[in-house]
Amino acid sequence: MAGKGGATPATYSPSPTTNRKKKPPIFKEDWVRPDGRGFHQCRPAFFRTGAVNAASGSAYAEFGNTKVIVSVFGPRESKKAMMYSDIGRLNCNVSFTTFATPIRGQGSDHKEYCAMLHKALEGAIILETFPKTTVDVFALVLESSGSDLPVVISCASLALADAGIMMYDIVASVSVSCFNKNLVIDPILEEEIGQDGSLMITCMPSRYEITQLTVTGEWSTTKINEGMQLCLDACAKLAKIMRSCLKEVASDSQE
Amino acid sequence: METKSSSSSTNLVDQSVCPGDVILDLSNMTNQTIKLGGGLRQDCDAISVMKAGRLRFSKPNKYWVENSQKRYVPHAEDSVLGIVVDSRSDNFLVDIKGPALAFLPVLAFEGGTRRNIPRFEIGTLIYARVVKANPGMNPELACTDASGKAAEFGALKDGYMFECTTGLSRMLLSSPTCPVLDALGKKLSFEIAVGLNGRVWVSAASPQTTIVVANAIMNSETLSGAQQRIMVEKLLERIH
Incomplete structure (x- = not known):
């Protein structure tokens, strides 16, 4: 793909039509998930804090093949142009690396992720503790393999705790996909493509409070109840992993 | 902030805590006051944690969360x-x-x-x-x-300033003298100023001494007292 004299060669990316896998036969009784998990089984989760030296707090999260890094800066003075506020401001930004998705550069159009991350974290942070200042949360998805937003939210919560930002509780987030009669927890990219609907819950497990609930597609009342219960149980388990990660760091640094 | 409680101490003292952890249940406590320091808040009948760190208790009745972070929250008399x-x-x-x-x-x-x-x-x-x-x-x-x-x-004239976490600066200012400073002070001559905001200034006669002191302090954060002394000995072996 050599360009004409002096022209920069165009970046090569595989055609979207090639390498496209067929949708899994989800309506069959004997359908198994592409990664071999049970319907109600989450991907193995890994967390680590202090990944970015320059930031006030940071965290790295890995859920299967989904890899996310979040940096928190501040609290720092708000820009002069902004109005006075006796509570702090939260500024969230989610971006994708160009190589995060199978199709190059596809992940960069998730603008709504920023607003959803803000909504999910806003209820957990005690904004009154840093008036006139701003806390910046920058999330970078290194590899996207489905259920990106729940991973980003959980990782951001850990980064905020690492930065010493006052919080009511740790925030954990899990999503569920609906396939006809089946509910599948923590779906991967292939499953998200073929889903009939999705439900994402962000909650503070110790306080039994939900900071965000997102539902897409068609859901019956019983299915929603079942899906919510699945998510809440998973959030409680996820929060335990997050707590153990934070406690490990605290005991290491203060022994 | 004061709250009614009993003298029974929580079993989480000196343990790592996270936001959302409940350290005291006030529903069955009476007759005494407790004082809440940084990182704790009263949530109805419970005392819950607001930031990750270690729960500390000082007699007779004060609880607070001590943590190490890169940013500094100003407090009077620091x-x-x-x-x-x-x-x-x-x-x-x-x-x-x-x-x-x-x-x-x-x-x-x-x-x-x-x-x-x-x-x-x-x-x-x-x-x-x-x-x-x-x-x-x-x-x-x-x-x-x-x-x-x-x-x-x-x-502060001359010298070398480096940044560390607030936890390390608190450790350097603790009493009795921090093992790393104690070990360095016995062998080397230097001047040091530690700010609770996570900045340390070191001044010594030679740049070599300044570098050794700065490196020893920066390496000491996650080490125990005995490990700090061993580390200082190994560093001093190289320069003598």
Whole structure:
């Protein structure tokens, strides 16, 4: 793909039509998930804090093949142009690396992720503790393999705790996909493509409070109840992993 | 903030805690007050944690969460190392690694009058005391102690300044003397100023000594007392 004299060669990316896998036969009784998990089984989760030296707090999260890094800066003075506020401001930004998705550069159009991350974290942070200042949360998805937003939210919560930002509780987030009669927890990219609907819950497990609930597609009342219960149980388990990660760091640094 | 409680101490003292952890249940406690320090809040009948760290208790009745972080939250009477970033007619603007720049009034020096206003260039390192630290306001500093004497406060000349976590700076200022400083002080001659805002200034006769001291301090954060002494011995072996 050599360009004409002096022209920069165009970046090569595989055609979207090639390498496209067929949708899994989800309506069959004997359908198994592409990664071999049970319907109600989450991907193995890994967390680590202090990944970015320059930031006030940071965290790295890995859920299967989904890899996310979040940096928190501040609290720092708000820009002069902004109005006075006796509570702090939260500024969230989610971006994708160009190589995060199978199709190059596809992940960069998730603008709504920023607003959803803000909504999910806003209820957990005690904004009154840093008036006139701003806390910046920058999330970078290194590899996207489905259920990106729940991973980003959980990782951001850990980064905020690492930065010493006052919080009511740790925030954990899990999503569920609906396939006809089946509910599948923590779906991967292939499953998200073929889903009939999705439900994402962000909650503070110790306080039994939900900071965000997102539902897409068609859901019956019983299915929603079942899906919510699945998510809440998973959030409680996820929060335990997050707590153990934070406690490990605290005991290491203060022994 | 005071709350009714009994004298029974929580089993989480000196343990790692996270936001959301409940450290005390007040529903079955009466007859005594407890004082809540930083990182704790009363949530109905429970005392819950707001930030990750270690729960500390001091007799008779005070609980707080101690943690190590890169940013600094100003508190009155803290000694800090600040960098002058701007000079105004009435005060200097000083960066103390906090959410906002701090004010250092030109008269906040020993015998400070309009006639002998100090001249600080931008970038000057200053050892100062936090006088006021109210939320929503810029902190106010002074280069005098409570009695108005200069004491150890003022501009720091020469030397080398490096940044660390607030936890490490607290450890360096702890009593009895921190093992790493104790071990270094027995073999080397140097001057040190530690700010609770996570800045440390070291001055020694030779650059070699300065580097050894700075490296030893930076490496000591996650080490136990015995490990700190061993580390200092190994560092000193190389330079002698």
